Amino acid sequence: MNRRDYLKLSLAAGAALTFNPGALFASGASGRGPLITRAIPGKDERLPVVGLGSSATFSRVAGSEDAQALREVLSAMVEHGGTVFDTAPSYGASEQVAGAIARDLGLTDRLFWATKLNVAPRGGGAADPDAAKAQVEASFERAGKRPIDLIQVHNLGDVPVQLGLLKSLREAGRVRYIGVTTTFAPQYGQLEQVMRDEPLDFIGIDYAIDNRTMEERIFPLAQERGIGVLVYAPFGRTRLWEKVKDKALPEWAAEFDATSWGQFFLKFVASHPAVTVATPATSRVRHMVDNMGAAYGRLPDEAMRQRMIRHIESL
Numbered sequence: 001m002n003r004r005d006y007l008k009l010s011l012a013a014g015a016a017l018t019f020n021p022g023a024l025f026a027s028g029a030s031g032r033g034p035l036i037t038r039a040i041p042g043k044d045e046r047l048p049v050v051g052l053g054s055s056a057t058f059s060r061v062a063g064s065e066d067a068q069a070l071r072e073v074l075s076a077m078v079e080h081g082g083t084v085f086d087t088a089p090s091y092g093a094s095e096q097v098a099g100a101i102a103r104d105l106g107l108t109d110r111l112f113w114a115t116k117l118n119v120a121p122r123g124g125g126a127a128d129p130d131a132a133k134a135q136v137e138a139s140f141e142r143a144g145k146r147p148i149d150l151i152q153v154h155n156l157g158d159v160p161v162q163l164g165l166l167k168s169l170r171e172a173g174r175v176r177y178i179g180v181t182t183t184f185a186p187q188y189g190q191l192e193q194v195m196r197d198e199p200l201d202f203i204g205i206d207y208a209i210d211n212r213t214m215e216e217r218i219f220p221l222a223q224e225r226g227i228g229v230l231v232y233a234p235f236g237r238t239r240l241w242e243k244v245k246d247k248a249l250p251e252w253a254a255e256f257d258a259t260s261w262g263q264f265f266l267k268f269v270a271s272h273p274a275v276t277v278a279t280p281a282t283s284r285v286r287h288m289v290d291n292m293g294a295a296y297g298r299l300p301d302e303a304m305r306q307r308m309i310r311h312i313e314s315l
C-alpha cells in the first residue's frame with residue numbers, strides 16, 4: 001500500500017479508524033488475519049510484535065522543518081495496530097517531537113512509550129545521580145505519560161547508579177517496566193551479567209537475519225530469566241538494504257505472507273521465540289505501513305528461517 005492508498009483508506013474509514021487501532025488490517029483490509037502479539041514475560045500484557053524506533057532517519061526528520069511528516073508515521077503505526085514507540089533523550093529531537101505529536105493526536109495513552117536513560121560519559125565512567133534524575137524528569141515532560149511504560153539504561157551506562165534510579169522509580173509506580181540496552185558486541189558479556197544479576201523486565205538489543213550472535217547465549221538467557229526483548233536495528237540500518245538492492249523478493253516469501261523485503265526481515269526477527277517486539281526506525285509513512293504488515297499473517301517456522309538465512313547469505 002503506498003502513501004496515497006493509505007491516506008485514501010484512512011479518509012474513507014474516517015474518525016473510527018483514528019480511534020480504533022488495528023482497524024485497517026483487523027477489518028480485513030489486509031486479508032491476513034489478526035495482529036500478531038507477544039506476551040511480556042510473566043505479565044498479563046501483550047504487545048504487537050512490530051513497533052517504531054526513532055533514531056536514524058526518524059531523528060533526522062524530527063530535527064528538520066518536516067517534523068510534522070512524522071504525524072503520519074505515528075498515526076499509521078497506531079492505525080495498523082502498533083503501539084510500541086522506542087525513543088531516547090539522545091535521539092536529537094525525536095522524544096520531544098514524538099511526544100508533542102502523540103499529545104496532539106490524542107495517542108499518548110495508546111502508545112507503549114519506551115525511552116532510555118544515560119548521563120554517563122561515553123566510553124564508561126560514573127553517571128551523576130542528579131543529572132540522571134533530571135534526564136528522567138525531562139522524559140516524563142516530553143512523553144506526557146505517567147507512568148512511562150518502559151525506561152532502559154542506554155548502552156549499559158553506569159548500571160549501578162542508573163538502573164538503581166530506575167528500580168526506585170518502578171517501585172514508586174512512576175515507570176512500569178525497566179531494562180538495559182546495548183547494540184555493541186563487546187558489551188554482550190556485561191549485558192549477560194546484568195541479565196543474571198538484576199530484576200529486568202526488558203533488554204533492547206540489535207538482531208537481524210545477518211546478525212545472530214545473540215541467539216547463542218543472550219536470547220536463551222532472556223527466556224530463562226523471563227526478560228522481554230526489544231529488537232533494534234532489524235535491518236542493520238542500511239546494511240540489509242544494500243544487500244537486497246535490485247534483488248527480487250523470492251516467491252516463497254508468500255509462504256509466510258511477506259510481500260516486501262522489509263516484511264521478510266521483520267518476520268525473521270519476530271519469529272524468534274525470545275523476541276517480544278521489533279522496533280525498526282522509519283521516517284516514511286509507506287515504510288511504516290509496510291513494516292506493520294509484518295505483524296500480520298504467518299511467521300516462518302524453523303526450517304523456513306534456515307532457508308531465509310541461506311538465501312540472504314547467497315546474495
Ligand SMILES: NC(=O)c1ccc[n+]([C@@H]2O[C@H](COP(=O)([O-])OP(=O)(O)OC[C@H]3O[C@@H](n4cnc5c(N)ncnc54)[C@H](OP(=O)(O)O)[C@@H]3O)[C@@H](O)[C@H]2O)c1
Nearest residue numbers: 053054055056057232233234235236237262280281282283
Ligand atoms: N542502544 C540502543 O538503545 C539502540 C541502538 C540502535 C537502535 N535502537 C533503536 O532501534 C531502532 C531501530 O534501529 P535503527 O534505526 O538503527 O535501524 P533499522 O531500524 O534497522 O533501520 C532503519 C533504516 O531502515 C529504513 N527503513 C525502515 N523501514 C523500511 C522499509 N519498510 N523499507 C525500506 N526501508 C526502510 C529507514 O529509512 P526510512 O526512514 O527511509 O524508512 C532507515 O534508514 C532505533 O531507531 C532505536 O529506536 C536502540
